[in-house]
Amino acid sequence: MRVIYLSAGGVILSGEILMTENGLFQIILYFITLMLLAKPLGVYMAMVYENRPVVINRLLAPLEAGFYHLSGVSPEQDMRWKEYAAALLWFNLFGGLAVFALQMLQAHLPLNPQQLGNVTVDSAFNTAVSFITNTNWQGYSGETTMSYFTQMLGLNVQNFVSAATGMAVLVAMIRGFQRTHADGIGNFWADLTRGILYILLPLSFLIAVALVGQGVVQTFKPYQSVPLVEQVSSVTEKTTQTLALGPAASQIAIKQLGTNGGGFFNANSAHPYENPTPLSNFLEMLLLVLIPAALCHTFGTMVGDTRQGWAILSAMTLVLISLVFVTVAAEQVGNPALTALGAQQSVSIDQAGGNMEGKDIRFGIVNSALWATATTAASNGSVNAMHDSFTPLGGLVPMWLIQLGEVIFGGVGSGLYGMLVFVLIAVFVAGLMIGRTPEYLGKKIEAFEIKMAALIILIPAFFILGGTALAIMVEAGKTAVANPGAHGFSEILYAFSSAAGNNGSAFAGLSANAPFYNIALGIVMLFGRYGIIIPVLAIAGSLAAKKTVPTTLGTLPTHTPLFVMLLIGTVLLVGALTFVPALALGPVVEHLMMTSAKI
Amino acid sequence: MTTHIKPALLMLLIFTLLTGIVYPLAVTFSAQLLFPSQANGSLLGTKEQPLGSELIGQAFSSPEYFWGRPSATSPVPYNGGASSGSNQGPTNPALIASVKARIKALRDVNPSQLEAVPVDLVTASASGLDPHISPAAAKYQISRVAIVRHLSPNSVSDLVDRYTEGRQWRILGEPRVNVLELNLALDQHLK
Secondary structure, eight states: OOEEOOOSTTOSOTTSOOEEHHHHHHHHHHHHHHHHHHHHHHHHHHHHHTTOOOHHHHHHHHHHHHHHHHHTOOTTOOOOHHHHHHHHHHHHHHHHHHHHHHHHHGGGSSSOTTOOOOOOHHHHHHHHHHHHTTOOOOSSOHHHHOOHHIIIIIIIHHHHHHHHHHHHHHHHHHHHHHOSSOSOOOOHHHHHHHIIIIIIHHHHHHHHHHHHHHTOOBOOSOOEEEEOSSOSOSSOOOOEEEEOOOBOHHHHHHHHHTTOOOOSSTTGGGSTTTSOSHHHHHHHHHHHHHHHHHHHHHHHHHTTOHHHHHHHHHHHHHHHHHHHHHHHHHHHHOOHHHHHHTEEOOOBTTBOOSOOTTBOTTTHHHHHHHHHHHHHHTTOOOOSBOGGGSOHHHHHHHHHHHHTTSOSSOSTTHHHHHHHHHHHHHHHHHHHHHTSOOEETTEEOOHHHHHHHHHHHHHHHHHHHHHHHHHHHSHHHHTTOSSOTHHHHHHHHHHHHHHHTTOOOOOTTSOOOSHHHHHHHHHHHHHHHHHHHHHHHHHHHHHHHSOOOOOOTTSOOSSSHHHHHHHHHHHHHHHHHHHHHHHIIIIIHHHHHHHTTOO | OGGGHHHHHHHHHHHHHIIIIIHHHHHHHHHHHHOHHHHTTOEEEOSSSEEEESSSOOOOOSTTSOOOOOOOOSSSTTOTTSOOOOOOOTTOHHHHHHHHHHHHHHHHHOTTOOSOEEGGGSSOOSSSOOOEEOHHHHHHHHHHHHHHHTOOHHHHHHHHHHTEEOOBTTTBSOOEEEHHHHHHHHHHHHO
16 A cells, blocks of 8 residues: 655654555545535525525525514614624524523423433533534533433524524624625624525535435434343343434534534444444535635625635635644554554554544544544534544644634634634734735724724633633632543643634543533633624624725735735734643643653 | 514524424434435344344454454443543553553453554544444454354455445545444354
């Protein structure tokens, strides 16, 4: 077999096999497929949000009109940014209360074949917040905690509406660039309804059925009992195995598509009933970043300059591809301590080799590492391998991608509105360097926008670092760690990063389903979501009210390779300066310990 | 600001009905119609007497069976009702101790096997339910199974080959051997 030798920033010893030819091919295939699908979907979404006629909205238009009629809203009525925010917050508040109530009452509700009890108050609070904020951090374990009823009417509903909420905020922000001397930024109810009805729901239906074809379960039957082949095991007295089932596919489709990430089962997309084959894995992995990538084209189309969308998509893609290679290489090299014990970690035609702790065979190294990088670049957070068991550098990449602010693809809507904030910062920095008033898409970027942008960058950083500091000072924070030493610190840092970035993945050894973490992370998730959405809408409102200035020779072009580099530099520099000290105490120390075998 | 309360409640109700009831029911109906076996767990055997699931591994610890991945589910390994990985970090002494014990257990049941152990055979899977091992891990166990079952290594090797799956569409994922199906076939072979 031919293998490929790569250098990953000089951190890997030269001469080790870092990737197979097939592995490289799978990665290339992934990115090509993603790029091919992103463009048409992006253009389609622009048509949906601009309410231009397409086949599906002709078919479902009566349904849409009926929804507005029933809830007494007029979709044409423009909202000022504060109204838009108020509508969004009320809707999310009631959504959270509904999820909370369903968990507190599930023992008395139908569709609970396993007769699962009510959820504890702190866990129910955490989960309700987690699902309305599109985080889908899961302190609970799906198959032993949530009834089918709670999963469907609580969690699954929020998978749709929280994703549509993020997309709505993005569209409102784009209108800020489109409009001149305007008071309003669109109608929240119309944006929400169109996002669900014409984008998320039809795609989810097709994906869910396709996933069942690969083996994802979709049934209302109780858990299945089957006999064990090896009847009397030396370990257990049991003679049967219980197989958890449920209406999983319908939930998995949207949790992948809507950058939600909350697994139907505890092991998330590592569970064979959630992600049974390499093909289901490829599909689910595409969905991690599909809508975030497509929204770049939606943006380009809506502002009438597709090059602007391409520039942002290029910046995101370049960062993601570079980091994929670091993760794959780190995981392929494996754990030197296991080689010393007599384990064979080298790749061959008969095995993927590498660091296989916390990974399933059908995915091996490449698909586990690619997924981990993509799910944290996007703020999806579903996993097909256990990030807690990754090598220190393999685990550093996902954690850092979250800390960058979830702007490398990021969540549906939230990724791009976050990235557009970084664009404003980059334009501002460039403006300072060349001594001109910064402009973006004809809008002057002034003190108010930059103040809001600074808030958007500082809020998550404050809650990640402050939360981690608090957790390592209190007993309840420290006793929850599963792994000793530097890795235990990484578990805490990852948890707060994941909550603030609304990602939802975890170094899952951390016993987070206890009052301290349930409450602390719940609060961080709320600030990580609404602490960003409100200033973003404020920026949208401010931009919409401005006039559009004509492009001149002195205007900084924002679609050039130079600007792409400036944007990447801004994102990476802010991320590095803010988090490198904390990362040094966790994964970096552990990497040095592992490679010098001081364990 | 309070004018949005009523639409917020009604919209939530509408979308709860649409995405929480109508949508999962529509998917279930289509799934049960198009892919009834997969939708209900890809069970092996007959409907009346299922023999396990093609997709969910089982625990094996006797030398006459091929062993699967170590499983970190509790209270028993391969607990299909509570999936979980170990979440042990690479420098955790508990991980090192577990791997050491697993290598020793494999060596104890077949002292003549001196090769380094394929890593997937001594590391816990992500789901705790991984139905597969690598072809290398299967080959590693052929001589043991053949000796214990008084079969020729070639016939066991043929069986392993038959239950080895390549990459999907020759490209995706990794080659793998389904342990439960292989062991069921071994038991059939004896009869």
